[in-house]
Amino acid sequence: AQRVTQPEKLLSVFKGAPVELKCNYSYSGSPELFWYVQYSRQRLQLLLRHISRESIKGFTADLNKGETSFHLKKPFAQEEDSAMYYCALGSQGGSEKLVFGKGTKLTVNP
Amino acid sequence: GAGVSQSPSNKVTEKGKDVELRCDPISGHTALYWYRQSLGQGLEFLIYFQGNSAPDKSGLPSDRFSAERTGGSVSTLTIQRTQQEDSAVYLCASSLAQVLYEQYFGPGTRLTVT
Numbered sequence: 001a002q003r004v005t006q007p008e009k010l011l012s013v014f015k016g017a018p019v020e021l022k023c024n025y026s027y028s029g030s031p032e033l034f035w036y037v038q039y040s041r042q043r044l045q046l047l048l049r050h051i052s053r054e055s056i057k058g059f060t061a062d063l064n065k066g067e068t069s070f071h072l073k074k075p076f077a078q079e080e081d082s083a084m085y086y087c088a089l090g091s092q093g094g095s096e097k098l099v100f101g102k103g104t105k106l107t108v109n110p
Numbered sequence: 111g112a113g114v115s116q117s118p119s120n121k122v123t124e125k126g127k128d129v130e131l132r133c134d135p136i137s138g139h140t141a142l143y144w145y146r147q148s149l150g151q152g153l154e155f156l157i158y159f160q161g162n163s164a165p166d167k168s169g170l171p172s173d174r175f176s177a178e179r180t181g182g183s184v185s186t187l188t189i190q191r192t193q194q195e196d197s198a199v200y201l202c203a204s205s206l207a208q209v210l211y212e213q214y215f216g217p218g219t220r221l222t223v224t
Contacts, residue, residue, distance in 0.1 A: 032211055044215040086153060090211040097166060098211055102152035
């Protein structure tokens with residue numbers, strides 16, 4: 001069964017500090033991993049996907065199949081990064097639905 | 111262009127009543143998803159429509175929940191005999207068939223059952 005675990009419900013850092021939001025997944029097939037973000041009073045939106053290996057708003061995430069992880073990182077957090085972050089797992093050739101983690105609320109303090 | 115829209119934005123209903131929630135996906139998006147977002151529970155998948163295929167209803171929590179999608183566009187989620195535990199934000203998302211996992215979300219309907 002597909003499962004996504006985000007161990008931290010809440011994460012608080014100071015502006016300019018590095019931030020890492022953890023995500024671990026469980027899936028026996030070939031995974032597709034995503035990070036979605038929901039800013040205050042805004043819609044949930046896609047932040048980045050592992051297959052594109054891109055950096056969005058300074059965030060990066062590397063898929064580590066050995067550790068079954070897809071942690072989201074940013075070297076210098078900004079106050080505008082404060083939001084709810086969800087890690088999501090899709091399956092190639094599988095059920096065609098995303099499985100979301102329970103989310104981590106990131107607060108960046110001034 | 112217009113994004114995914116949902117109505118109503120808020121709904122307060124009494125326990126035992128039926129409610130209907132509506133979703134208008136982005137034009138041209140053949141895939142449509144319903145999720146439930148509860149405090150501390152993340153996003154719970156409910157149902158998935160893709161083109162003319164039979165919907166994936168595997169996430170519906172009970173037979174009080176049903177959904178339909180008419181004409182491959184608008185979708186309605188119906189909850190019968192609402193219970194207090196149904197209180198949550200119901201989110202709709204749509205995507206293109208080629209990139210199912212790149213989903214565009216609506217603003218959600220906040221349902222409160224009193």
